Amino acid sequence: MSILELLDNYPKAAIVVKQWFLDRMLESLNNDSLPEEFKDYVKSKFAVSYGSLLEEDAVLEEESDT
Numbered sequence: 001m002s003i004l005e006l007l008d009n010y011p012k013a014a015i016v017v018k019q020w021f022l023d024r025m026l027e028s029l030n031n032d033s034l035p036e037e038f039k040d041y042v043k044s045k046f047a048v049s050y051g052s053l054l055e056e057d058a059v060l061e062e063e064s065d066t
Contacts, residue, residue, distance in 0.1 A: 015057050022046055022053075
């Protein structure tokens with residue numbers, strides 16, 4: 001079974017993995033050599049991605065409750 005198949009079969013695990021990668025990406029922005037505009041752009045994209053992850057998690061929780 002491939003990693004993509006595992007993540008498709010276990011959506012909660014996929015959310016954890018996505019959050020881990022997003023956290024590492026944000027940590028990498030703590031670099032003085034990166035332009036502030038780039039940092040701001042990535043942070044804005046992070047906010048959108050993180051918000052969608054929270055929505056996915058809420059939907060999965062509702063589905064598991066029923």
